[in-house]
Amino acid sequence: MIKILKFNKMKNWISAFIVSALFVFAISCDKEPVVDDPDIKLPEITTTAVTGITFNSAISGGTIVSNGGADITSSGICWSKNATPTLDDFKTMDGTTTGTFISNLSALEANTTYYVCAYASNSKGTAFGKILTFTTEEFFMASTDPENRVALLEDFTGVRCGYCPDGHARAKIIKDLYPNKFIIMAVHAGGYAAPAAGWANFTTPYGNAFVSQANVAGYPAGTLNRIKADDLGVSPQRTGGYAMSRNYWKTAAEAVMLMSAPVNIGAKATYNETNRELTVAVDLYYTADGNGSNYVNVAILQDKLISKQSGGTPDPNNYEQNHVLRDLITGQWGDRNETTTVGTKYSKTFTYTVPTDYNGLGVTGGGAVVIDDLSIVVFVCQNARNVLNALKIDVE
Numbered sequence: 001m002i003k004i005l006k007f008n009k010m011k012n013w014i015s016a017f018i019v020s021a022l023f024v025f026a027i028s029c030d031k032e033p034v035v036d037d038p039d040i041k042l043p044e045i046t047t048t049a050v051t052g053i054t055f056n057s058a059i060s061g062g063t064i065v066s067n068g069g070a071d072i073t074s075s076g077i078c079w080s081k082n083a084t085p086t087l088d089d090f091k092t093m094d095g096t097t098t099g100t101f102i103s104n105l106s107a108l109e110a111n112t113t114y115y116v117c118a119y120a121s122n123s124k125g126t127a128f129g130k131i132l133t134f135t136t137e138e139f140f141m142a143s144t145d146p147e148n149r150v151a152l153l154e155d156f157t158g159v160r161c162g163y164c165p166d167g168h169a170r171a172k173i174i175k176d177l178y179p180n181k182f183i184i185m186a187v188h189a190g191g192y193a194a195p196a197a198g199w200a201n202f203t204t205p206y207g208n209a210f211v212s213q214a215n216v217a218g219y220p221a222g223t224l225n226r227i228k229a230d231d232l233g234v235s236p237q238r239t240g241g242y243a244m245s246r247n248y249w250k251t252a253a254e255a256v257m258l259m260s261a262p263v264n265i266g267a268k269a270t271y272n273e274t275n276r277e278l279t280v281a282v283d284l285y286y287t288a289d290g291n292g293s294n295y296v297n298v299a300i301l302q303d304k305l306i307s308k309q310s311g312g313t314p315d316p317n318n319y320e321q322n323h324v325l326r327d328l329i330t331g332q333w334g335d336r337n338e339t340t341t342v343g344t345k346y347s348k349t350f351t352y353t354v355p356t357d358y359n360g361l362g363v364t365g366g367g368a369v370v371i372d373d374l375s376i377v378v379f380v381c382q383n384a385r386n387v388l389n390a391l392k393i394d395v396e
Contacts, residue, residue, distance in 0.1 A: 041068040043120040045075070047129035048100070055110040055137045061094070061102040062118025062129050070122040072096045077103035078128075079116040087119065087126065110139040140345065141266025142285040149225065149261040151182045151253040152379055152390040155323070156211055156221045156243070158192025159199050162311035165319070167220030167246040174250050181257050183377055183392045184323040185299060187211070192219055192310075200307035201359040202324050202366050206332050213384065215241030224252040225387035232256065242385075261389040262288035263340070269376040269395045271354070278352045278395065280329065282378055283345065290340025295384065297334040298350055299377040300326045301392075305367050326358050326369075333384045371395060 044065040052059035060077050073096060080089035094101040108114065114136070118129035155171055157164040171184045189207025214223045217237035222244060223229075229236035232255040234248035244252060266283040280298050305321040312319030328334075329352045337346050354374075359366030379390035 037069075040070045040122070040124045041066075042124050042127040043068045043072060043075075043122055045118050045120040045127050045129045047077075047116065047118040047132055048102075050116060050132055050134040053134055053136060055139045056106070056108045058105045058108065058114075058116075058134060058136065059102065060105060060116055060118070060132070061100065062120070063100045064098040064120045067098050067120075068122050068124055068127075070124060072098060073121045073123070075101060075118070075120040077105065077116055077118055079105055079114050081112065081114060083115050083131070085115050085117055085131065091119070108136050110136055112136050138347075140283050140285070140347070141268060141281070142264040142283040142345075143266070144264070144285050144287070146287045147261045147264055147389070148181075149256050149259045149388065150180075150390045151178070151256040152225050152377070152387050153182065153184050153249060153253065154210060154214070154223045154226070155184055155186045156189055156207075156214065156216055156219060157186050158188055158190060158194075158219060159202065159307055159321075160196070160310050161192035161219045164192070164220045165309060165311045165313060167222070167249075168322070170246050170249060171222075171323075174253055177250075178253070178257065182253055183390050185301060185325055185377055186321070186323040187325050190216065190219065195359075195364060198308070198363060200305075200321075200366060201364055202305070202307070202321065203359070204325055204327060206328055207325070209332060214243040216243040217241075218245070220246050222246065222249050224249065225256050225390075226381060226385045227252075227256065227387075260288065262286060262290050262342075263294070263380050263388050265378050265380065265389055265391040267376065267378045267391055267393050269393055271371055271374075271395050273371070276354045278329075278354050279349060280352070280376055280378070281347075281349045283347050284337070284380065286340055286342055286344050289342050290337075290380075290388065291382065292340065293383065294337045294340050294388065295334030295381045296330060296337055296346070296348070297377075297379050297381065298329040299379070300329065300352075301375045301377060302326050302369065303373045303375070304370070305373075307367070326366075326374075327352075334381060337380075 046063045048061040050060045076092035076094040078085045078091040092103040117131045187207045188202035189211045195201045215238045223242045229244040232252040237243045264285045269280045303322040309319035329350050357368045374395045377392045380388045
């Protein structure tokens with residue numbers, strides 16, 4: 001019995017020794033506590049004024065005046081829509097050296113106020129510069145770089161014009177050759193397009209005035225950017241006129257494409273099916289002087305309209321009409337713009353209630369409106385002539 005007691009006491013002593021050893025070992029594996037060095041301070045940094053502000057970007061930066069006695073581990077700009085931006089918000093990483101750095105802020109929202117400040121970190125912590133504020137520009141769709149003109153063909157046509165399908169075919173060839181530089185606007189006007197029993201009516205209130213201005217002598221005829229045919233190096237149908245025969249369209253279009261455009265166009269068209277409202281936002285930027293009053297025109301075109309067509313192939317009773325002028329949101333000659341000097345901008349939004357059809361749904365009507373087949377053409381003229389530039393967009 002006595003021997004057993006001694007053995008148990010020894011066993012308990014050994015266990016206690018092992019536990020103590022493990023405890024000491026555990027303490028020795030702990031990270032040594034950081035001793036705060038009183039000679040190390042937070043960095044000193046200033047925030048650079050914000051410049052280069054666009055609708056979605058800006059430029060700032062900072063100057064690290066002092067590293068605080070320790071290496072800089074990170075620096076940059078942080079920004080937020082809140083008044084006190086932190087590193088948990090958007091930020092840049094712009095290096096670990098003292099001195100001045102430049103930061104590019106990107107993916108910003110248009111017409112939005114932001115708060116921005118520079119930061120720099122060392123082993124002591126993170127210091128921030130003064131908080132500055134700026135507001136991004138409104139989204140502007142027109143380019144500010146000089147461009148050449150886009151060629152706009154006004155194709156004067158009619159459903160009872162036997163040679164007009166050849167004009168359509170020639171226009172398509174040019175369009176396929178210059179898809180982003182050539183726009184077709186098919187204007188059904190004159191005697192061959194006038195309402196008649198058994199024939200579709202694709203006319204508008206505007207077409208005959210365009211025909212008169214162009215001085216059309218026969219169909220099919222066309223104008224290129226409402227510039228006199230002689231000035232484009234081709235023969236007019238009538239002396240001094242704007243209208244030319246279809247065999248001159250390509251040459252005239254290529255002449256237009258070589259002309260500089262004093263104005264650039266940006267536009268967006270959206271449709272609300274609930275109230276059938278079409279909204280077209282237009283931006284203009286003048287890279288050169290527009291020489292007085294200009295007129296902004298917003299045209300609605302429609303494709304894939306099926307009708308009877310003289311000379312139509314392959315089936316004259318089921319001919320596909322494309323690029324058909326349906327309406328002008330801005331009226332006969334456009335919306336007047338007086339701010340046309342170099343460097344100026346024009347922004348305006350137009351609204352329009354889209355009808356269910358134009359000129360009726362019957363055989364002698366103009367057919368139903370199909371939103372997916374609509375497009376918008378925006379063009380800028382000088383006093384109803386001389387189209388300075390044009391742009392075609394889809395309806396969203």
